Amino acid sequence: MVKDKPTFSILITTKNRLSDLRFTLVKIQHLLLQSDVECIIFDDGSSDGTSSFIEEHFPDIILFRNQFSKGLIHCRNQMLNLTTAKYAISLDDDAHFESDNVLENIEKHFVSNPKCGVIACRIFWGLKFPNSTSTNEIIERTKGFVGCGHVWNMEAWQDIPNYPDWFVFYGEEDFAAFQLFKRAWEIQYLPAILVQHRVDIKSRRQQNDYQIRLRRSLRSGWYLYFLFYPINEIPRRFFYTLWMQIKKRVLRGDIKATFAILQALGDIILNFPKLYRQSNRLKVLEFKEISNLAETKIYWHPK
Structure with missing residues (x-):
């Protein structure tokens, strides 16, 4: 009904x-x-x-x-x-x-x-x-x-x-x-x-979909840079997050993560035309304003 x-x-x-x-x-x-x-x-x-x-x-x-x-x-x-x-x-x-x-x-x-x-x-x-x-x-x-x-x-x-x-x-x-x-x-x-x-949450790393979850998580963050961030902010943030993934995962021998990072980079290249067409970029003052907002409340823990 x-x-x-x-x-x-x-x-x-x-x-x-x-x-x-x-x-x-x-x-x-x-x-x-x-x-x-x-x-x-x-x-x-x-x-x-x-x-x-x-x-x-x-x-x-x-x-x-x-x-x-x-x-x-x-x-x-x-x-x-x-x-x-x-x-x-x-x-x-x-x-x-x-x-x-x-x-x-x-x-x-x-x-x-x-x-x-x-x-x-x-x-x-x-x-x-x-x-x-x-x-x-x-x-x-x-x-x-x-x-x-x-x-x-x-x-x-x-x-x-x-x-x-x-x-x-x-x-x-x-x-x-x-x-x-x-x-x-x-x-x-x-x-x-x-x-x-x-x-x-702790068991997710050992689950079979760890690699695909990491791939999608990484690429979505990079997608958002290209869609919304002021152009001058993109290179520094993109290469910093890429280096941190290499440092934390690749250099520590995480093979699944290494493949996930490479796949996420390939997704950026594949979808770049969409990123260009659908961008709705923040102006510099807008970017400063949204950056000052409280972070997303993801995990609540009892005191």
């Missing part, structure tokens, strides 16, 4: 992670029962029965499915462009809320801060939730937000270009952050909304 003009839309992209998704849906089920909430899930080519499970157990969820995977960013663009809600809550399939009054806090903040384009949530990364969730952090404007837990003011989303799906994975939030800044929208960190991202 499609709800008529919902206030909130919860957007989740998933692929072959049914156990994670099932856990998330159970944890947020109380939100899904609200009359002003819709949930859209994009199954990006799963082969583990994800779509069948949703259709059977969560028939009110709006389900879309790619027969073959088109990538996380493609799916996020599709869902954000499909919803008619005022506010779009983006969650990973392995993330859920661990705070009360989530919807009330979202709406209250956006109403009180009309230039807020995105709410960045407080995010705890870990499989085991901490005993204490109290924090002395305050609401503040930040440079960016994290993909696994944030909320869009849909007026802001409609005011900027879509995420660049050719990034494939990593960097799309920073791309949006620069575009928002250029259009005078703000990203505001709201610690009252707490998300648990059920990921073991």
Whole structure:
């Protein structure tokens, strides 16, 4: 059942992670029962029965499915462009809320801060939730937000270009952050909304996708230099980050990282025409202003 003009839309992209998704849906089920909430899930080519499970157990969820995977960013663009809600809550399939009054806090903040384009949530990364969730952090404007837990003011989303799906994975939030800044929208960190991202960060280095994750992470950072930074800032920053990767990884014998760096450099060359055509460069004063903003709040740790 499609709800008529919902206030909130919860957007989740998933692929072959049914156990994670099932856990998330159970944890947020109380939100899904609200009359002003819709949930859209994009199954990006799963082969583990994800779509069948949703259709059977969560028939009110709006389900879309790619027969073959088109990538996380493609799916996020599709869902954000499909919803008619005022506010779009983006969650990973392995993330859920661990705070009360989530919807009330979202709406209250956006109403009180009309230039807020995105709410960045407080995010705890870990499989085991901490005993204490109290924090002395305050609401503040930040440079960016994290993909696994944030909320869009849909007026802001409609005011900027879509995420660049050719990034494939990593960097799309920073791309949006620069575009928002250029259009005078703000990203505001709201610690009252707490998300648990059920990921073991330490184990990622040993996982099979370490090389491809590093490749995509490096190239997305370099893409952003060429898209948004003043031209005089690019050479120094590009070669400094390249040297640091060589120093920290290549010279220490990390073969996977060495290949990832070479592949990321090749991606820059391959996509340079796109970087040139889609650039939206910051002016010098704009660059100074955004550089003075608080850093993106990625990891929250209990005191």
